Amino acid sequence: LAKTTQPISMDSYEGQEVNITCSHNNIATNDYITWYQQFPSQGPRFIIQGYKTKVTNEVASLFIPADRKSSTLSLPRVSLSDTAVYYCLVGDPGSARQLTFGSGTQLTVLP
């Protein structure tokens, strides 16, 4: 299973764009990159997944360079309610054991 490295914490202000980068140097060919969000006392919630280049949905964008050894989650115009822990996961969706969580990044959005 590919190991991921992401910043422990980040601060931002309301209305700013936030970029959280995740490093995954030993990503395998079948691996996808997935990001989850977790609020206190709640289970993680899926945000976005991608394999290569750029993926965008109504919540976030995910940028993946050609070598796939890193990825960047981009949250446009954050609000106070985006304060949460964000997890980057790398794994093969065909494997039931795919979801291995690291320590995540605590994002704090300030007024």
Added chain:
Amino acid sequence: NAGVTQTPKFQVLKTGQSMTLQCAQDMNHEYMSWYRQDPGMGLRLIHYSVGAGITDQGEVPNGYNVSRSTTEDFPLRLLSAAPSQTSVYFCASRRTSILNTEAFFGQGTRLTVV
């Protein structure tokens, strides 16, 4: 759809007691998993299942048993509770797909062992 439902939400056990954490999903997902999350930490995989009758161990299986008799249910049994098992437990389910990594999590069971 209720999604993934965990019961109970809170539980206090004495050391040595046993109990079962319940998890049910109504999305007909094949994959189900149990995680524990200690304060300030990420989630660690305890056990997982790829379908009814099939289970396997995750990173931290000791002290826990699971079974999967139906697609919907995946109970987690604590055999003899220890203070080190004080944690928040999350159940998750995911459909079988080589392209989709989205998992759905329950709201968690907060367990305290005294």
